[in-house]
Amino acid sequence: MLQTIEWKNSTLWLLDQTLLPNRIEFIECHSFQRVAQAIKRLEVRGAPAIGAAAAFGLVLGAKELCNDSDFGTNIERVAEELRQTRPTAVNLFWAIERMMSIIHKANCDKDIIDLVKDLEKEAISIASEDCAINHKISQYGAQLFNEPVSVLTHCNAGALATAGFGTALGVIRQAFSEGKITRVFADETRPLLQGARLTAWELMQENIPVTLITDNMAGWVMKKNMVQAVIVGADRITLNGDVANKIGTYSVAVLAKEHKIPFYVAAPVSTFDFTMESGLNIPIEERHADEVAQFAGVLTAPKGVEVFNPAFDVTPNSLISAIITEYGVLEQPYHEAIIALQQKKIKGVL
Numbered sequence: 242m243l244q245t246i247e248w249k250n251s252t253l254w255l256l257d258q259t260l261l262p263n264r265i266e267f268i269e270c271h272s273f274q275r276v277a278q279a280i281k282r283l284e285v286r287g288a289p290a291i292g293a294a295a296a297f298g299l300v301l302g303a304k305e306l307c308n309d310s311d312f313g314t315n316i317e318r319v320a321e322e323l324r325q326t327r328p329t330a331v332n333l334f335w336a337i338e339r340m341m342s343i344i345h346k347a348n349c350d351k352d353i354i355d356l357v358k359d360l361e362k363e364a365i366s367i368a369s370e371d372c373a374i375n376h377k378i379s380q381y382g383a384q385l386f387n388e389p390v391s392v393l394t395h396c397n398a399g400a401l402a403t404a405g406f407g408t409a410l411g412v413i414r415q416a417f418s419e420g421k422i423t424r425v426f427a428d429e430t431r432p433l434l435q436g437a438r439l440t441a442w443e444l445m446q447e448n449i450p451v452t453l454i455t456d457n458m459a460g461w462v463m464k465k466n467m468v469q470a471v472i473v474g475a476d477r478i479t480l481n482g483d484v485a486n487k488i489g490t491y492s493v494a495v496l497a498k499e500h501k502i503p504f505y506v507a508a509p510v511s512t513f514d515f516t517m518e519s520g521l522n523i524p525i526e527e528r529h530a531d532e533v534a535q536f537a538g539v540l541t542a543p544k545g546v547e548v549f550n551p552a553f554d555v556t557p558n559s560l561i562s563a564i565i566t567e568y569g570v571l572e573q574p575y576h577e578a579i580i581a582l583q584q585k586k587i588k589g590v591l
């Protein structure tokens with residue numbers, strides 16, 4: 242499995258996901274600005290992956306500020322520039338907050354060089370923990386399947402979207418290894434085709450049977466009983482269990498309800514926003530019109546046409562059969578289960 246993110250010799254290497262599946266190239270990041278640019282461009286993407294990338298971006302920023310007389314002020318500027326990259330995935334803010342807490346807890350006379358070493362260790366922990374978390378999510382998720390089934394997934398919530406192994410695709414990998422999932426139907430996921438370019442590619446690397454479909458085929462595939470479950474990732478989950486995920490997820494959830502197919506969400510606790518009651522207030526990133534009106538630089542719509550290009554939508558908790566986390570599977574009523582998760586986190590039990 243290719244490394245989505247690698248910290249080597251104080252340099253962050255990112256697999257350039259905009260070039261997949263045709264080219265495998267890595268971006269060498271020596272500055273936090275280059276990391277911020279990679280997040281904005283989706284050269285690195287996926288909620289856990291952008292959180293880990295931002296954490297290393299902060300390390301790069303701190304190293305640049307080692308001899309800065311106003312380190313405290315300027316590292317905040319680095320954090321803010323990284324926060325501004327993408328608004329929806331809460332993992333980005335969670336990771337930046339976790340890194341900044343290392344700085345805020347350091348006493349004033351701590352040597353900056355030592356502080357940078359602490360930050361580097363924290364970023365490495367965020368990435369390595371994510372891998373372990375993915376495996377826990379995958380084991381819990383695989384237990385939801387008792388007989389061989391085909392599943393549908395949307396976008397890419399795989400190793401490419403995390404620091405390794407994946408959330409929704411992690412469950413698929415684990416369930417496939419146990420003979421419980423026999424085929425995956427991957428929505429191409431317009432406009433940026435994370436399903437066609439990334440999910441189909443990831444699964445084919447491991448000989449997991451995958452059938453690529455266009456987004457508008459999902460309903461018919463369900464109607465024809467070609468899939469028996471849906472599993473997707475998440476970018477932000479609120480206290481009541483509403484889920485923000487790639488645009489088109491809400492439509493898939495409505496179709497799954499109509500066809501009485503279970504709709505599962507797989508996500509680490511770092512994707513939960515414990516400050517937000519419901520999905521009503523989740524900021525939805527809107528991206529450039531060209532992503533919709535062009536393909537590979539070729540106009541596929543009249544020049545100048547008005548475009549609405551939200552990168553995410555929100556699925557209400559009522560459409561979600563279960564939320565799979567590294568601490569187990571949450572079921573309705575989600576508010577109680579998520580508050581309990583929050584209490585354990587506060588007590589340090591998690």
Ligand SMILES: CSC[C@H]1O[C@H](OP(=O)(O)O)[C@H](O)[C@@H]1O
Pocket residue numbers: 286287288289395396397398399402403408409435473474475476486487488552
């Ligand atoms: C485990 S990744 C979660 C999530 O992130 C993706 O969005 P993007 O490709 O724009 O970063 C997609 O919504 C995945 O499901």
